[in-house]
Amino acid sequence: MPAGLAVWLALMLGLAAVHGQDHGLTNVPATLMSSETFSNTLGSWIWADTRADGQVCRFWRTFTVPEGTRVRKARLRMTADNEFILSLDGREMGRGAEWREIYDFDLTPLISPGRHVLAVRARNSFSFAGMIFGLRVDLADGRVIEVKSDPTWRIVPDDSRHWETAISALPDWPAARVVAAFGGDPWSQMPVNVNVMPVLQPIHLSFWQTGWFQVTLLAVCGLVMLLSLWLMTQLALHKQEQLLLRRERARIARDIHDDLGSRMTQLVLHGEVALSELTPETAAGGQLERICQDARGVLSTLDEILWAVNPRRDTLNDFTAYVCSYAEEFLRPTAIQCRFDVDSETTSVVLDLPVRRALLMAIKETLNNAVKHSGATELQLQIQRRGRKLAVVVTDNGQGFDPTAVTARRNGLTNMAQRLRELGGTCVVTSRPGQGCRVEFALALKPSRWRPFTNWWPAKSPAITRSSAHETTQTNESAGH
DSSP, X not given: OOHHHHHHHHHHHHHHHHHHHHTTOEEEEGGGSOHHHHHHHOOOEEEOSSXXXXXXXXXXXXXXXXXXXXXXXXXXXXXXXXEEXXXXXXXXEEEEOOTTEEEEEEOGGGOOSEEEEEEEEEEOOSSOOEEEEEEEEEETTSOEXXXXXXXXXXXXXXTOOSGGGOSXXXXXXXXXXXXXXXXXXXXXXXXXXXXEOOOOOOOOOOGGGSHHHHHXXXXXXXXXXXHHHHHHHHHHHHHHHHHHHHHHHHHHHHXXXXXXXXXXXXXXXXXXXXXXXXXXXXXXXXXXXXXXXXXXXXXXXXXXXXXXXXXXXXXXXXXXXXXXXXXXXXXXXSSOEEEEEEOSOOTTOBOOHHHHHHHHHHHHHHHHHIIIIIOOSEEEEEEEEETTEEEEEEEEOSOOOOGGXXXXXXXXXXXXXXXXXXXXXXXXXXXXXXXXXXXXXXEEOBOOOOOTTXXXXXXXXXXXXXXXXXXXXXXXXXXXX
16 A cells, blocks of 8 residues: 555544544444445435535435334444434434544434434535435344435425424425445545444433423413413402492491481480370370380381491401390390300401391390290300301300200291301200200301491490499400490
8 A cells, every 4th residue: 555545544544533532422443344335235425406515405215114013223324425414203313524434323222113204404515515325224024124315315495394204205305316326436435434323212201291291281271370360350359349338338327327316316305305294194195105115126226237237347346345235235124144255356357247147136036035935043155266266155054945845836046047057157055954055156257358448437335334133254354345
């Protein structure tokens, strides 16, 4: 061998080795492989019908592995003058940038039965241009599939999209043109190096990485956002409705207090003045006395309605004060002593109008039953907050009764239970003959809310006083009684 040629081959081999090291490749000198090995593996140099410096040529080809077979080995060797990017089924396999080197790919883990798409994006820097390719697939049953660079490859126009995964060629994709056979000019010299490319493994996607899961997740997130916006809108409307309702309740309470209340008070005063000028023994005096009594009863009822309508009295503290005041006044003419056990931590708790009304009616019914039927000398009223529940307990030391023996015609207990059940609460009556009676009402509490339109009414809580006939006690003086 001439000395000049030996020096040139040594220089090429050194450059190829450095190039392979820079790219993390395993370099095999081409001298270890015969020309026959390359000629049996590779096809011809192919390109488009035209050639230009800086030109990009896109090659496309498909092949099919029969179903029911197993791939034993799949080997691909190729190069391009001057650069290339190889893709299989839309996935990039590797790149090359030296036409004097062969790039060797082991595709065994990636080839499976079915149709596969080969795509090569080759770029010509200057002068001659071409791409040479060879794929050999050995099947377990002994059959061999070979794909080489030849006119069966198609040239994909620049305006085509998603061509790397297209399973069929379009009519405007022309066939590739053979520009030289393997070993022909200007690529007549043997390859100086073989770059063994890293072996790629199949991509296994978890279910959360799949397209259907991500689309479903986005759809669910969109529905949740729409539902959240709808709920926020409904909440805003509800708050506005509650605000308007409270404003209207405040107006009604003002009208009742300023108009009906004052008129009823004047009616009672006029009746008492007229009654003072008559003797009670006369028929007119007796009728006028009854009119005055009925007017006082209506005025008392009007006060109760005013208390219920007034939105400022929605707190549990105001409810407790009113109930205790009512119980003291109701039991004053009787021989029953009343004791109160009231929780002081009730200021921020809110009771809506239906709840206050139902509880008041149930307590009034309980007090009325105690006065009429119990024969008790002592009664205890407890109003306690137990976590998120309100408990009202009325206990007396009367003669008691058998709850199972109560006739259906006396529906007071049934009415109390029905009132509480409609509000989601409970009513429990415990009694035995000779052992008194215990009635417990329980309701779930709601958190406090903003009450901006209630400052028109003066803050006033009915006072509970100690009388000679009634013993009144409090567990906390700050309960507002």
